[in-house]
Amino acid sequence: MIAYICAVTKSFSPSRGIPYLRRPMMTYPPHHFPLTGTGLQSSTAFDFSAPSEWESYYKEHSEILEWHSSIPLDRIASYVSEMRIDQYDKDQQEQRSSPLSVLMVGCGNSRLPATFLSSCPDCNLVLLDTSQTCLDQLREVYGTSVEYVCGNAVQLDRLFGDTIVPDPTLHPLQPQVVSTTGRKFDMIIDKGLSDALFCSEGWNGPIEELYRTASTVLNPHGRYLLISYRLPSSTQTFLTEVGHLVNLQWEFHIPLDSNDRVGVSMAIKVGE
Numbered sequence: 130m131i132a133y134i135c136a137v138t139k140s141f142s143p144s145r146g147i148p149y150l151r152r153p154m155m156t157y158p159p160h161h162f163p164l165t166g167t168g169l170q171s172s173t174a175f176d177f178s179a180p181s182e183w184e185s186y187y188k189e190h191s192e193i194l195e196w197h198s199s200i201p202l203d204r205i206a207s208y209v210s211e212m213r214i215d216q217y218d219k220d221q222q223e224q225r226s227s228p229l230s231v232l233m234v235g236c237g238n239s240r241l242p243a244t245f246l247s248s249c250p251d252c253n254l255v256l257l258d259t260s261q262t263c264l265d266q267l268r269e270v271y272g273t274s275v276e277y278v279c280g281n282a283v284q285l286d287r288l289f290g291d292t293i294v295p296d297p298t299l300h301p302l303q304p305q306v307v308s309t310t311g312r313k314f315d316m317i318i319d320k321g322l323s324d325a326l327f328c329s330e331g332w333n334g335p336i337e338e339l340y341r342t343a344s345t346v347l348n349p350h351g352r353y354l355l356i357s358y359r360l361p362s363s364t365q366t367f368l369t370e371v372g373h374l375v376n377l378q379w380e381f382h383i384p385l386d387s388n389d390r391v392g393v394s395m396a397i398k399v400g401e
């Protein structure tokens with residue numbers, strides 16, 4: 130099994146001024162990740178944080194690559210179902226006629242959308258990934274029952290904000306401006322995306338931007354559901370600090386659904 134090494138250093142966030150320790154030296158995916166048959170066992174290291182590498186991967190492989198398969202998909206989908214009957218739902222739904230809106234960031238070709246659609250057929254689902262090839266494959270499966278956005282999840286405000294800010298560096302990953310402008314979501318689901326971003330050199334910047342911009346596109350009391358490898362306490366501290374700045378309040382590793390390798394964590398958007 131190949132080890133993919135993530136860098137370690139003491140780091141500093143210039144935009145926010147938060148000093149913190151970066152994640153300790155780790156291998157990625159952890160040694161227990163079942164890479165057999167995925168095509169990710171190449172002789173060269175796969176940079177999980179690089180969209181271009183994922184695009185190449187999906188061009189060569191169309192078989193399902195299910196991240197964190199130890200967490201049942203129906204349990205993940207149940208977080209949305211539960212949202213429809215809890216207090217948030219009672220308060221919000223009475224005042225609005227629109228169904229719950231859910232965004233899957235770094236959706237890949239997981240089967241989660243299928244599970245989600247059967248448990249929550251009246252919800253709006255948007256699938257976002259940087260890989261156009263992956264999205265094209267998904268379109269063959271899900272047709273018009275979901276929406277597809279090809280773009281970078283660390284710039285969700287650019288993708289869905291009220292004012293689209295064109296970014297030439299994003300080409301050819303520009304969003305379809307007409308359909309995405311001014312969108313807000315009740316839940317964002319991240320299964321494996323943050324894990325991938327943690328592998329970048331200086332992951333703190335992209336991770337901070339992911340959560341900052343996610344908060345801007347969440348409705349009040351909206352939720353960010355994170356399914357990731359269990360987070361070291363230093364990473365939890367970092368995410369908590371970022372959360373304080375961007376109005377996201379974290380609960381890490383929810384016992385009901387987390388296991389010894391994978392954590393199911395949730396951030397709620399609190400008052401601004």
Ligand SMILES: C[S@@+](CC[C@H](N)C(=O)[O-])C[C@H]1O[C@@H](n2cnc3c(N)ncnc32)[C@H](O)[C@@H]1O
Pocket residue numbers: 177178179180183184194195196197234235236237238239257258259260263280281282283319320321322324325
């Ligand atoms: C580890 S896979 C997880 C796939 C899927 N969510 C699952 O659970 O199996 C990470 C996915 O994130 C996508 N990705 C990587 N960087 C991204 C970024 N900055 N913005 C959006 N998607 C990204 C990749 O193309 C890949 O499909």
